[in-house]
Amino acid sequence: MDIRAQVSSVFHLDKCIGCHTCSIACKNLWTDRRGNEYMWWNNVETKPGTGYPTKWEDQEKYRGGWERAGSQLRLKQGGKASTFGKIFHNPDLPTMDDYYEPFTFKYADLTNAPAGTDQPTARPVSMVSGKPMKIEAGPNWDDDLSGSTVYAANDPGVIELSKEQQQQLFAIEKMVMFHLPRICNHCSNAACVASCPSGAIYKRGEDGIVLINQDKCRGWRMCVSACPYKKTYYGWATGKSEKCILCYPRQEAGEAPACFHSCVGRIRYLGVLLYDADRIEATALKADAELTAAQREMILDPFDPGVIKAAREGGLADQIIEAAQASPVYKFVKQWGIALPLHPEFRTLPMLFYVPPLLPVLSSKNQGTQKIGDDFFTSLEQARLPLKYLAGLFAGGNEEEVKAVYRRLIAVRMQRRAESVGDLSEAELLNARELSGLSREALDAIFRMTSLTRIKERIQVPPMLREQAIEAGMETDEYQQGMGFGSRKAPKRRW
Amino acid sequence: MKTRGWRADICRLILATLIALVLPGAAAMAIEGDAARGAQLYAGSRAMTNGGSPCVACHALTGFGSAGAANYGPDLSNLYADYGAEGVGAVLESLAFPSMEAIYASRPLTSEERLDLVAFFAQTAEQQAAPATSLTGSILLGVVIVFAIVALLGLRRLKGVRRPLVDRVRKQRGMRA
Numbered sequence: 001m002d003i004r005a006q007v008s009s010v011f012h013l014d015k016c017i018g019c020h021t022c023s024i025a026c027k028n029l030w031t032d033r034r035g036n037e038y039m040w041w042n043n044v045e046t047k048p049g050t051g052y053p054t055k056w057e058d059q060e061k062y063r064g065g066w067e068r069a070g071s072q073l074r075l076k077q078g079g080k081a082s083t084f085g086k087i088f089h090n091p092d093l094p095t096m097d098d099y100y101e102p103f104t105f106k107y108a109d110l111t112n113a114p115a116g117t118d119q120p121t122a123r124p125v126s127m128v129s130g131k132p133m134k135i136e137a138g139p140n141w142d143d144d145l146s147g148s149t150v151y152a153a154n155d156p157g158v159i160e161l162s163k164e165q166q167q168q169l170f171a172i173e174k175m176v177m178f179h180l181p182r183i184c185n186h187c188s189n190a191a192c193v194a195s196c197p198s199g200a201i202y203k204r205g206e207d208g209i210v211l212i213n214q215d216k217c218r219g220w221r222m223c224v225s226a227c228p229y230k231k232t233y234y235g236w237a238t239g240k241s242e243k244c245i246l247c248y249p250r251q252e253a254g255e256a257p258a259c260f261h262s263c264v265g266r267i268r269y270l271g272v273l274l275y276d277a278d279r280i281e282a283t284a285l286k287a288d289a290e291l292t293a294a295q296r297e298m299i300l301d302p303f304d305p306g307v308i309k310a311a312r313e314g315g316l317a318d319q320i321i322e323a324a325q326a327s328p329v330y331k332f333v334k335q336w337g338i339a340l341p342l343h344p345e346f347r348t349l350p351m352l353f354y355v356p357p358l359l360p361v362l363s364s365k366n367q368g369t370q371k372i373g374d375d376f377f378t379s380l381e382q383a384r385l386p387l388k389y390l391a392g393l394f395a396g397g398n399e400e401e402v403k404a405v406y407r408r409l410i411a412v413r414m415q416r417r418a419e420s421v422g423d424l425s426e427a428e429l430l431n432a433r434e435l436s437g438l439s440r441e442a443l444d445a446i447f448r449m450t451s452l453t454r455i456k457e458r459i460q461v462p463p464m465l466r467e468q469a470i471e472a473g474m475e476t477d478e479y480q481q482g483m484g485f486g487s488r489k490a491p492k493r494r495w
Numbered sequence: 496m497k498t499r500g501w502r503a504d505i506c507r508l509i510l511a512t513l514i515a516l517v518l519p520g521a522a523a524m525a526i527e528g529d530a531a532r533g534a535q536l537y538a539g540s541r542a543m544t545n546g547g548s549p550c551v552a553c554h555a556l557t558g559f560g561s562a563g564a565a566n567y568g569p570d571l572s573n574l575y576a577d578y579g580a581e582g583v584g585a586v587l588e589s590l591a592f593p594s595m596e597a598i599y600a601s602r603p604l605t606s607e608e609r610l611d612l613v614a615f616f617a618q619t620a621e622q623q624a625a626p627a628t629s630l631t632g633s634i635l636l637g638v639v640i641v642f643a644i645v646a647l648l649g650l651r652r653l654k655g656v657r658r659p660l661v662d663r664v665r666k667q668r669g670m671r672a
């Protein structure tokens with residue numbers, strides 16, 4: 001057993017209102033620089049939709065992630081020899097149009113334009129060429145189902161559905177959507193790390209944050225194509241690739257990452273997970289439908305004395321083990337089993353989990369007056385978003401996984417309804433609990449964690465123990481005087 | 496020299512006979528030079544007495560391959576056919592071309608060397624092989640092949656996802672792209 005700690009997250013999609021505050025917080029903090037205009041380390045997508053970059057989920061096009069080759073895993077874009085062969089012309093990169101051409105507006109014209117007969121307007125100009133342009137795409141172009149006949153209809157998950165299901169999905173009175181915020185998943189089997197010819201990408205040993213060493217990066221861009229989530233980006237001004245750093249400088253100061261901190265809907269939870277690194281390969285080799293369960297299996301119980309012992313032997317500090325015990329992510333993923341990884345079939349073992357959205361079940365028959373209890377459980381198959389679609393997103397096509405989560409989420413709602421409205425019988429509640437497999441206390445805890453917690457309970461930034469790490473290597477005075485806030489070096493190659 | 500024994504004599508005899516058959520007028524001159532020694536002088540494996548450059552430094556000639564095909568001076572494959580024995584000998588002596596004059600005026604060829612070279616050119620004229628491929632041509636061909644391979648590989652390149660998607664949907668609905 002090789003126990004590692006991973007700073008991991010849960011996004012509760014029922015709570016996401018699609019306000020993009022997270023994206024703006026991240027943009028202002030990290031990617032508000034020349035050459036990075038098009039980068040959104042955090043972006044919020046509308047589902048159904050094709051996302052950013054367009055159709056990123058379609059690996060037949062982008063060739064990201066892993067695939068099984070016999071008893072081994074292989075990068076879908078090719079092995080070492082293949083990478084070397086195309087090192088000067090990586091054929092699998094998204095084009096600028098697939099992200100979007102970054103634009104701004106000539107705001108100065110509003111006040112500086114000479115007097116005329118018309119109102120002055122602020123024309124859009126490209127941030128790449130500086131010339132006036134026609135805006136045809138953006139990082140949230142299909143926001144709130146806009147352009148749905150093009151974008152939502154071509155969602156790789158929607159295409160998988162039958163014609164009948166597709167029609168149902170887009171019928172006016174049944175129209176449905178939800179938001180999907182995305183950051184780097186800080187995968188435990190990261191494809192970007194494996195693809196880098198320069199060895200510049202690494203997963204931090206102490207917390208599993210995946211980082212690109214800007215001194216070692218040579219801008220080959222193999223990570224850009226290898227990441228199936230398209231969450232590494234090439235910086236055109238620096239000639240280096242960049243990605244979400246999970247705000248590790250903020251975390252080292254005890255703060256939540258910016259997107260977590262700014263989240264209006266309070267959908268984001270953060271905490272440490274302990275997992276067994278020896279099981280990564282075996283887990284990633286499972287069949288598509290088994291991947292979600294196998295990954296859950298890989299995550300270890302921080303209360304188990306055997307795990308604690310092995311963790312200590314592996315060099316994990318007691319504070320980290322305590323943080324893992326307090327982690328809300330552990331509760332969501334393991335104890336309650338209501339958070340699932342996004343697209344586990346890419347086999348990168350993403351360490352960001354989503355509580356799938358519990359969209360209203362159809363109730364057209366009685367104008368919303370149908371009884372909640374029995375109907376909920378019998379009508380899951382008629383949910384406005386087909387289970388097949390959600391299973392394609394969160395469970396490698398395994399509908400049972402999504403169903404199990406929904407049974408639990410519904411049981412929470414029923415228990416709350418019984419408490420606040422009081423129109424459900426104890427028999428119905430018991431039935432709901434039995435189907436969900438969770439106790440009354442667990443359901444209450446889910447309710448509490450979902451609705452009533454404060455930021456310090458939702459976001460448990462672990463002690464990063466930087467002081468100890470620095471002290472181990474050098475005198476603290478020396479570090480302060482020598483390093484300051486770290487080194488800032490301009491890249492040798494600029495244009 | 497000892498190394499050139501009866502074998503070389505026979506070669507010379509055969510060569511002379513051949514030349515005499517094809518070019519009766521040149522036979523008298525050619526017979527006096529040594530074609531083998533001329534070949535060595537041409538290729539630079541034997542130094543010129545006065546330190547002049549070997550011909551191969553500037554010229555191309557059939558039989559020397561593309562590596563021995565310099566293109567500063569003209570290709571000499573048809574030299575003998577065009578100028579004849581006297582012509583070649585005269586050019587080597589009088590240095591009629593300015594670029595050759597600059598090189599050989601201070602390091603003239605001896606009369607023996609000139610005769611050897613004439614004999615050598617006479618011999619190569621006999622061979623009637625294909626003209627030497629130029630090095631530039633080979634490089635160009637190589638570049639074209641490399642570019643063709645890259646272009647073929649590039650056919651699989653991802654040429655955009657969003658634009659084709661939008662165009663396809665618009666086309667399906669009969670809209671102007």
